[in-house]
Amino acid sequence: MIYSEFIMDYSKLKKFHGKIENAHRIEEGKNLSCGDEVTLYFLFDGDKISDVKFEGHGCAISQASTNAMIEQLIGKTKEEAFEILKNVENMMFGRDFDDQLLGPVTNFYDVKNYPMRVKCFLLPWKTLELALNGEGKKPLKE
Amino acid sequence: MHSTEWSDEAFCRIIQEFPVLNREVNGKRLVYLDNAASTLKSRTVISKMTDFYLNHYSNIHRAVHTLASEATTEYETAREKVARFINAQSEEVVFTSGTTMGINALVNSLVRSGMLREGDTVLISQVEHHANLVPWIRLSRFFGFKVEYIEADNTGTITTDSILTAKSRVNNPKVVSITGQSNVTGQVMPIEFIRETFKDAILIIDGAQLIPHKKIDVKALNSDFLVFSGHKMIAPTGIGALYGKRALLERLEPFLYGGEMIDKVTFEDVTFNVLPYKFEAGTQDIGGAVALGYTIDYLESLGFENIQRCIEELSKYLLEELSKLDFVEIYGPRDETHQSLVSFNLDGVHPHDVSQVLDEDFGIATRSGHHCAQPLMSVLAKGSRIDFPNSTVRASVYFYNTKEDIDILIEGLKYVKRWFG
Numbered sequence A: 001m002i003y004s005e006f007i008m009d010y011s012k013l014k015k016f017h018g019k020i021e022n023a024h025r026i027e028e029g030k031n032l033s034c035g036d037e038v039t040l041y042f043l044f045d046g047d048k049i050s051d052v053k054f055e056g057h058g059c060a061i062s063q064a065s066t067n068a069m070i071e072q073l074i075g076k077t078k079e080e081a082f083e084i085l086k087n088v089e090n091m092m093f094g095r096d097f098d099d100q101l102l103g104p105v106t107n108f109y110d111v112k113n114y115p116m117r118v119k120c121f122l123l124p125w126k127t128l129e130l131a132l133n134g135e136g137k138k139p140l141k142e
Numbered sequence B: 001m002h003s004t005e006w007s008d009e010a011f012c013r014i015i016q017e018f019p020v021l022n023r024e025v026n027g028k029r030l031v032y033l034d035n036a037a038s039t040l041k042s043r044t045v046i047s048k049m050t051d052f053y054l055n056h057y058s059n060i061h062r063a064v065h066t067l068a069s070e071a072t073t074e075y076e077t078a079r080e081k082v083a084r085f086i087n088a089q090s091e092e093v094v095f096t097s098g099t100t101m102g103i104n105a106l107v108n109s110l111v112r113s114g115m116l117r118e119g120d121t122v123l124i125s126q127v128e129h130h131a132n133l134v135p136w137i138r139l140s141r142f143f144g145f146k147v148e149y150i151e152a153d154n155t156g157t158i159t160t161d162s163i164l165t166a167k168s169r170v171n172n173p174k175v176v177s178i179t180g181q182s183n184v185t186g187q188v189m190p191i192e193f194i195r196e197t198f199k200d201a202i203l204i205i206d207g208a209q210l211i212p213h214k215k216i217d218v219k220a221l222n223s224d225f226l227v228f229s230g231h232k233m234i235a236p237t238g239i240g241a242l243y244g245k246r247a248l249l250e251r252l253e254p255f256l257y258g259g260e261m262i263d264k265v266t267f268e269d270v271t272f273n274v275l276p277y278k279f280e281a282g283t284q285d286i287g288g289a290v291a292l293g294y295t296i297d298y299l300e301s302l303g304f305e306n307i308q309r310c311i312e313e314l315s316k317y318l319l320e321e322l323s324k325l326d327f328v329e330i331y332g333p334r335d336e337t338h339q340s341l342v343s344f345n346l347d348g349v350h351p352h353d354v355s356q357v358l359d360e361d362f363g364i365a366t367r368s369g370h371h372c373a374q375p376l377m378s379v380l381a382k383g384s385r386i387d388f389p390n391s392t393v394r395a396s397v398y399f400y401n402t403k404e405d406i407d408i409l410i411e412g413l414k415y416v417k418r419w420f421g
């Protein structure tokens, strides 16, 4: 069963929902095949990710994934965020990964058995990747 | 309960034709409601195709040996069956790999033949599948014709008013290319009215969704071209057909060049083979074509009118039962023009989640997504009273489905709504 209690709970979390007005970085992600959209807002404190919020809509998997990702990211450095991202991808593609680094995100372990839903889970992570690689650029939209 | 079109005996035989219907999915009997994407395959058609491949197969048209002659006869017999099925002549039927291939070939051929030129207008509708949308949009960039739309209302429905509005806006379209039935809204299009309204245009019908359950008579419709796929009417994947009026096919430049489509080739020039071979370059999907012929035999053995009435009965039931659920938003027309499939959303639940739970807990196969009609999603969003997710759930029936299947779907949807609250 893909809809574990964790996923159901996290899909309904509200605390990371919203906009950050003076965000340092704004990144939009889309899954065209299902219409899911997410916009991530980042606030940095030096090298640290001090706050993240999101807007958008999507299925329970993508919503829960976004919430768990944000929870895990806040307080981490950009370098640590890259490391988490790499391990998330390893987990999805059946490779070795460091579960210490992933914390609550390990609750999505079974999603890899649902090939059609992997992209739902990865939507916020792919968007994070864009944001991290776009480092130093201005926000995409004001 | 199965459709009243079938006796218990007849339905029992139908069920035995589709062994996968006896399969369990996630511990439940499979309820297959994804027929608009592709239908199940039948024992008779597949075993006859297997027999053809194992005992009669060879390449066609090219050799004088016995197998070549048997295979050629089977292949040409299949063409005759397709022709009869749509009331055409054999030489007006070209085998293709399916609807997408048919439309791409037509757009290219029309341009190459000068039948569609810079400055001309092509009229399509806002509900077209990407197969009848993307080729026009892209090739209009290269060749300078314009693409205009018959607009859908905010339920995604094409009305006679919107057709007349398009007529007054678009001066004499050269080509009108329209789906026979929308794969999103389920609407069976008023083709006769469109033909009547655009008398001088070249009319192309995308028959992908319509032909599996409704008789298409190309002569009665006065259609210039018709394209369709076999896999949505229980034939194998990879085979379909393109019909064109003989006079038009004769003027039309081929899309693919190569072996078998030629008459005389020199180092300088080429003349083409006669119809329909001029459009069948290269080694064809011989087994697929033959199987399409067997498919028509099988559908006709059930009585195609019976299939049509069965789908009408199941469609009506599906639409009625879904309408009773107050948390469900339905797209498309709310009358008998809405056939064989229904797209809908559950207020507050994403279509992917709906389909996933239906599969996991009920063994029901449905489709969720934009159904290869992305621009139409923005039209439906305008009429939506919920937080529209840019996609829908779609349930679609074929003649082996039952009212019980629909009842299970309704139970499933109630459960999904409770589960996601």
Ligand SMILES: Cc1ncc(COP(=O)(O)O)c(C=O)c1O
Residues within 6 Å of the ligand: B036, B037, B098, B099, B100, B101, B129, B131, B132, B179, B181, B182, B183, B206, B208, B209, B229, B372
């Ligand atoms: C209305 C319509 N047109 C075209 C197509 C494309 O058919 P195919 O994928 O068989 O080429 C489909 C199938 O999805 C369809 O529903």
